[in-house]
Amino acid sequence: MAAVARRRSSSVGLSPVAATELTDSVVIVVFGASGDLAKKKTFPALFGLFKNGLLPRKTKIVGYARTKMTHDEFIDRITQRLNYNKDDQTQVTKVQKFKDIVSYVSGQYDSDEGFIELNKHVVALEDEMQVETRDRFFYFALPPSVFAEVSVHLRKEVYPPGEKDSVRVIIEKPFGRDLKTSRELQDKLSQVWQENEMFRIDHYLGKEMVKNILILRFGNVFFSSSWNRNTISNVQISFKEPFGTEGRGGYFDNIGIIRDVMQNHLLQVLSLVAMERPVSFDSEDIRDEKVKVLKAIAPLDIKNCVLGQYDKSIDGTKPAYTDDETVKPGSRAVTFATIALSIENERWEGVPFILRAGKALDEAKVEIRIQFKDVPRGIFQSIPRNELVIRVQPEEAIYLKMNCKYPGLSTRTLPTDMDLTYHSRYADLRIPEAYEALILDALKGDHSNFVRDDELDVSWTLFTPLLDLIDNDESIIPEKYPYGSRGPASVSKFLSDRGYVRDTAGLYQWPVTRGNL
Template structure:
């Protein structure tokens, strides 16, 4: 069992439990958070995630001045690469995918800390070499024994890597140093496997050193949910069952599986998106105001929501699932799921999933939360919509209004990040005529500074030891408790419905809403 660590994440210790960053004036909260001396070790460094997201995010952090001169990046993989080969791979990834412009002086300083270790996950000697490499970096780069291990690898490899980190002594910090592990989803495939995975990881790393990545929680608009709710008295009185009819949370993709068929088959849309992304978004929408934005306070409020969440019954009438068939995506004719290479023709894995939930709390009693996700839908969009109840009395006759829809507050997570408020307004003219209008806020036009990528924020939080945006094991297990009954019902219910690519899902999804007199939004 690895030892514990201090509560902070960078800089020097001034008294027990307190960390300060010498690069930051603690009196000025506006200054950027800068990581202290440390290294980031990436397992699975040859994969798409590392190339398209992690390596560019590290460069962007360095380019923004948020990494210390003593930072080091270490790659671990089977490839027969030298340090120079690894540096060339990172260079190409940065050139192609970095958000910020390339600056030679930043690159040269960052590249001095690149190292590569060749080996397999069952290779004791390779992990011993990794240990020696990190010890050398402590001396050569001044990383001070602070090392984060990013497991960008399949979940089935987590136990072996964790055991190797423990065996080689890499998981245990010494003195005032720290060691952390970063885990990518999926966090298990059901409640039982999630508990087993959490046990394996926590036997090596204490929970305070485990960072489960949900990249949606790093998006600026997701974090803005907290600002919208708790910095504005305007919305708080409306944010309850007194005024909200229902909530819709949608993550739609316009792409198919492409080359991911082998990975996706057996997982499906509910496990891939609802269990983590959408339930986390729901928790942020439904949670009570925390005492502070300290990690434990935020996590406590999210846990309360997930613990109070239940499926709307019966499950067969309040869920929907489907597989995309052939159709048109814009002007392009696309194949159906079962024509995708590598996908079993008799597979029952869903590419569309929708579920109805309720939160048994005083604030939300009786308000259904509808969560849906799918591939090959009408367009790519992620949004949260609070749909309000209709006015109890409308003093207008039929000639004064068009068919007014319900007021709605829509938080656009991607693309075109922002917030829209829909309400009824009088049409200019001499008669009383009312129509729906939108009041719109867009990040792109309101702020001159570009939003950082989610992985920039999350990697920096790992290096700083700030776990606010990372779900703890109790959140993961509660999410599976919610989803497991739905998955069990679907497993016993035969094949999913088929929906045409380019549409908004199967007919069963529309019927699920129509039973309550509601309808899905068309984003």
């Protein structure tokens, strides 16, 4: 594929951003600095890194947007969401010091003038810091429609001049809405940036439990030796939200849950769960294995899907998706999807990988559930299956459901677990926000947890035919499910048909807070 060739050729002989340590100085420019993403995610993440001493020793942060604001107005806007204790004078002082390294430049995205002024401002900051090399870090908290245009102006007016100078560019999703638009975007960006200068951010790859998957799998022989079709029955990766579109129906109507969550977040998690052992922790070795396993996934079939759209809650207090005034009448937008994927390689042949995502469900949860096969019959006539559950959010945890003897004189079995719940085991440690972890990785030049161009190409190649069918075939009508339920009624049979055995007796419920005797 062209994308693969582009990645290989663009990384030849380029070393400035191949670092694994922080540089001594950096100027970080946040584009779209007046928007919600910057206010809610980018600046709080930068402050989190600053507060914990994780930014380069010499750091300046510049906000750039079209909105006309004074410096004080900008500072007031970006500090609204900073996480600190207002009663702790030390933390208040940290906030003030953070404000001191932040500045703002207003300018347009479609003309040179604003970028010329931005470059003058950045050069002045670098001169003030007396930098030896110019390390510039651009964060696009922008809609993808302006990525290419902003990139062209940056390359022309703000790209550092020296051979030893370096640039990093963080690009937010969505990276297109199908294979065609994704390739068009990547082709435009590749004319401006080298592949090793671009960091396509998928914030799920920065979540603590997702980053833990490789260590869990390959750092424990009892898992690595059983991580295959001989012992595993099925794998589920689930994303559940307890709220609907809440006035964002106009946006969501053109996206749907598959584009919003599955093609990116959940597929990234799947690739880490299913990939082969990389030869090293080098970012390219890890991403090579992710691409290989994605290429091994069989084409998606509508017969292996359950599509849903939320209706009113049973008590009538919560609206249906189509009750949203921003949603077009009769919309077939998918707010819930369950898709079974097949990985056609020696390790996973015959093991269903089931992606589930939905809005307006009964709880908020993201988890990976690996269900093992039944133990051989004989001394056991009926015994629950073992399950390894990696709870990504909330309440990060890893627990292994297992069977043990009921305390006392009988030989009755009891389902229990081996539980690593992070907030109790690591009560004194702070788990960083995903954006903090990923921005720090990018500052170090570590691409391990970012999406490579060929990886993006393979994922869209996989999902685009199914999305085109759902979008264009009006006979495909999503199944209604009540707001606040577990999803469409047909999901239980769908999972059962693919080997999942649910504990209908309710003998076990995580977390175990007392003896279930």
